[in-house]
Amino acid sequence: MRAHILTGLGAAIAVAGCIPVQIQAPDEPIEINLNVNIRQEVIVRLERDAEELLENNEGLFGPGGR
Amino acid sequence: MKRNIAIASALAALAAAIAFSMPAAAQDAALNQARSQGLIGEQADGYLGFVPGASINADLRGRVEQNNIQRRALYTRRAAERGVSVNEMAAAVACQVFERPQIAVGERYRNEGGQWRQRTASAPVEVPSFCG
Numbered sequence: 001m002r003a004h005i006l007t008g009l010g011a012a013i014a015v016a017g018c019i020p021v022q023i024q025a026p027d028e029p030i031e032i033n034l035n036v037n038i039r040q041e042v043i044v045r046l047e048r049d050a051e052e053l054l055e056n057n058e059g060l061f062g063p064g065g066r
Numbered sequence: 067m068k069r070n071i072a073i074a075s076a077l078a079a080l081a082a083a084i085a086f087s088m089p090a091a092a093q094d095a096a097l098n099q100a101r102s103q104g105l106i107g108e109q110a111d112g113y114l115g116f117v118p119g120a121s122i123n124a125d126l127r128g129r130v131e132q133n134n135i136q137r138r139a140l141y142t143r144r145a146a147e148r149g150v151s152v153n154e155m156a157a158a159v160a161c162q163v164f165e166r167p168q169i170a171v172g173e174r175y176r177n178e179g180g181q182w183r184q185r186t187a188s189a190p191v192e193v194p195s196f197c198g
Contacts (some may be wrong), residue, residue, distance in 0.1 A: 038157045038196040044148050046158035049144055056164050059092045060136055062101055062108075064168035 097129055104184065106130055107174035108163050110194045112156030113137055117174050117182055161197035 054061055097114075100106045107119040113134045117120050122130075137159075138152070143156035162168070169175050170193055174184050178194035185191055 004139075037151065038154055039198050040198045041156045043158045043161055043196055044198045046148065046150065046155060047162075049148060049155070049157040050162045053140055053144060053159055054166075054168065057140060059094060060133055060140070061163060061168050062098055062170075063093065064163075064166060064170060 070088060083162060094129060094133070096126060097133060100126055100130075101173050102106045102170065103172045104172070108160070108169055109176040109181065110160050110164065110178040111140065111153070111158075112158075112160040112163070115176050119131040119141060157194070160194060165190050 069075040097106070098146070104117055104127065105122060106114055106116055109115040114130050114137075116127075116130065137156070141152050141159065145152045164175070168184070169185050171185050171187050174182050175191065176182050177192040178196070183192060
């Protein structure tokens with residue numbers, strides 16, 4: 001009985017192995033997240049600096065819109 | 067001779083007046099137009115990017131690249147002063163850009179995951195997770 005189950009299982013695996021697997025390409029290109037090394041506590045510490053850079057270089061960052 | 071000197075000094079004064087009246091980096095009308103047309107947008111990495119499928123002419127490409135070079139110079143200098151990586155300084159600025167937001171309604175932006183989104187009046191800008 002046990003042998004039958006195992007044989008059946010083996011057959012199932014063998015059959016499954018032969019079924020071509022269709023892999024659908026995603027619509028959007030796969031993006032690698034480059035921000036893995038960003039430390040959140042560093043970002044928080046840099047808040048004032050970031051604000052200052054934005055305010056002193058308005059031409060580089062566009063008019064924005066609130 | 068005297069007249070030439072007078073003209074030269076007048077020109078020098080005019081040049082100085084123009085130089086002092088201009089902000090450090092004047093608004094680039096071509097870049098701002100491209101933003102509102104959805105050709106380019108702010109990215110979560112702190113730089114400008116090209117929206118996929120947009121037709122970008124050589125002039126615009128050059129302006130974006132120059133803008134990014136200037137940003138990188140700013141980030142690099144401040145990062146060195148603070149003992150952080152350039153990417154972290156850039157990300158901190160991106161957080162400000164996304165939180166304020168420095169992205170107008172209708173403009174496109176690239177979120178942390180790399181997907182391009184359009185800011186709408188109803189939906190808030192997707193602020194990167196590292197902003198805290």
